[in-house]
Amino acid sequence: MSPTNHDAFWMPFTANRQFRRTPRMLVAADGMYYTSEDGRQVMDGCAGLWCVNAGHNRPRITQAVQKAIATLDFAPTFQMGHPLAFQAADRIAALAPGDLNHVFFCNSGSEAADTALKIAIAYHRVRGEGARTRLIGRERGYHGVGFGGISVGGISGNRKLYGTLLAGVDHLPHTLDLERNAFSKGLPPYGAELADNLERIVALHDPSTIAAVMVEPMAGSTGVLPPPVGYLKRLREICDKYGILLIFDEVITGFGRMGGTPFASEKFGVVPDILTCAKGITNGTIPMGAAIARDHVYEAFMNGPEAGIELPHGYTYSGHPVACAASLATLDTYAEENLFERAGDIAPYFEEAAHALRGLPNVIDIRNVGMVAGIELSPRPGAPGARAYEIFDRAFHKGVLIRYTGDVLAISPPLIIQKSEIDQLFGTLADILRTVD
Numbered sequence: 068m069s070p071t072n073h074d075a076f077w078m079p080f081t082a083n084r085q086f087r088r089t090p091r092m093l094v095a096a097d098g099m100y101y102t103s104e105d106g107r108q109v110m111d112g113c114a115g116l117w118c119v120n121a122g123h124n125r126p127r128i129t130q131a132v133q134k135a136i137a138t139l140d141f142a143p144t145f146q147m148g149h150p151l152a153f154q155a156a157d158r159i160a161a162l163a164p165g166d167l168n169h170v171f172f173c174n175s176g177s178e179a180a181d182t183a184l185k186i187a188i189a190y191h192r193v194r195g196e197g198a199r200t201r202l203i204g205r206e207r208g209y210h211g212v213g214f215g216g217i218s219v220g221g222i223s224g225n226r227k228l229y230g231t232l233l234a235g236v237d238h239l240p241h242t243l244d245l246e247r248n249a250f251s252k253g254l255p256p257y258g259a260e261l262a263d264n265l266e267r268i269v270a271l272h273d274p275s276t277i278a279a280v281m282v283e284p285m286a287g288s289t290g291v292l293p294p295p296v297g298y299l300k301r302l303r304e305i306c307d308k309y310g311i312l313l314i315f316d317e318v319i320t321g322f323g324r325m326g327g328t329p330f331a332s333e334k335f336g337v338v339p340d341i342l343t344c345a346k347g348i349t350n351g352t353i354p355m356g357a358a359i360a361r362d363h364v365y366e367a368f369m370n371g372p373e374a375g376i377e378l379p380h381g382y383t384y385s386g387h388p389v390a391c392a393a394s395l396a397t398l399d400t401y402a403e404e405n406l407f408e409r410a411g412d413i414a415p416y417f418e419e420a421a422h423a424l425r426g427l428p429n430v431i432d433i434r435n436v437g438m439v440a441g442i443e444l445s446p447r448p449g450a451p452g453a454r455a456y457e458i459f460d461r462a463f464h465k466g467v468l469i470r471y472t473g474d475v476l477a478i479s480p481p482l483i484i485q486k487s488e489i490d491q492l493f494g495t496l497a498d499i500l501r502t503v504d
């Protein structure tokens with residue numbers, strides 16, 4: 068096979084044949100900008116894939132990775148340890164709210180989701196409630212692509228090809244309500260009562276069969292769905308009432324994305340029993356994820372014989388030294404530059420810029436929270452997603468990278484973005500929206 072025909076890479080979540088006809092290639096990145104293969108500067112309007120929160124090519128992170136790989140390129144964490152893993156876990160636990168103090172490392176958001184779900188089921192089992200195996204997710208939830216994640220997740224396109232999935236899963240309704248909440252800024256006012264569907268699901272299955280409820284505090288991948296005011300608190304209350312663990316998937320919302328706080332959990336005043344994160348944990352540089360458990364969850368496992376492995380789970384690369392070094396340097400960078408606070412400070416400007424697109428052709432909703440905005444378009448008749456794809460493609464060629472999902476444009480820039488760049492980003496989108504039919 069020719070080494071240059073580019074046929075070998077089966078691209079993830081990509082229309083492979085369409086891409087090969089019209090490739091969009093990136094060859095370098097620095098600060099807020101990518102360099103495209105044809106030498107153009109392209110503003111990163113989506114932090115890579117919601118992960119490069121400190122912007123690209125941060126020297127501290129690069130140097131830490133270089134040093135780590137030259138010092139200890141790999142060390143197992145099964146029955147062995149190395150200092151960086153313990154340091155990184157301490158730092159992440161210190162950042163997480165409440166008594167979310169126990170960090171289980173993995174390599175991605177998908178693995179973090181499956182890890183959290185396994186911990187939840189095992190938690191009940193080690194406490195003598197082995198019938199609690201049922202998992203409750205939410206429509207339009209995204210928890211990565213492992214079997215646990217797609218089962219609890221609520222995106223039919225990600226599920227339908229893959230057989231029966233996990234048994235014993237049910238779903239809450241999603242919280243998007245354009246009729247009542249269109250163009251709301253920040254958390255939408257209506258919809259807290261949707262959490263009461265958990266009562267209905269509990270009644271149907273009996274609480275003694277339910278292990279956990281897993282949601283994203285703000286659903287990102289299915290089109291930016293901020294939680295209605297009061298919704299997450301209500302979920303927490305119902306979980307507490309019935310002894311159900313609450314898992315927040317903070318793979319997108321973690322590390323300052325919501326503005327002002329490290330995690331959405333703190334921002335929205337609800338502490339889950341397990342919190343998953345990834346992406347911004349290393350500023351996207353090295354694959355890493357984590358499931359962070361509260362004291363009571365961890366301690367439930369620490370009762371058997373001391374020589375027994377409490378949780379038969381883990382990955383070869385759990386706590387990889389290079390990833391841990393990247394994470395420590397990333398957290399230093401966030402702290403040195405007060406990036407979480409900065410995100411909170413600049414979020415109102417970002418919000419105004421996003422909502423300035425209201426009234427442009429085909430824009431049926433704009434929603435935002437922190438440094439995330441979703442712009443929902445009416446779909447082209449018979450061609451859902453086509454309009455958003457065209458805007459995404461045109462934006463790339465006009466020097467702005469965004470995401471799209473269905474007919475929602477998603478904007479989530481690095482938290483270092485300047486006001487002038489916010490203007491440029493939304494200005495470019497406005498120009499395109501005016502001309503796309």
Ligand code: PLP
Nearest residue numbers: 175176177209210211316318319
């Ligand atoms: N969970 C959420 C909320 C996500 O947004 C994502 C990825 O976008 C994942 C899980 C999966 O993460 P990964 O692609 O690192 O497996």
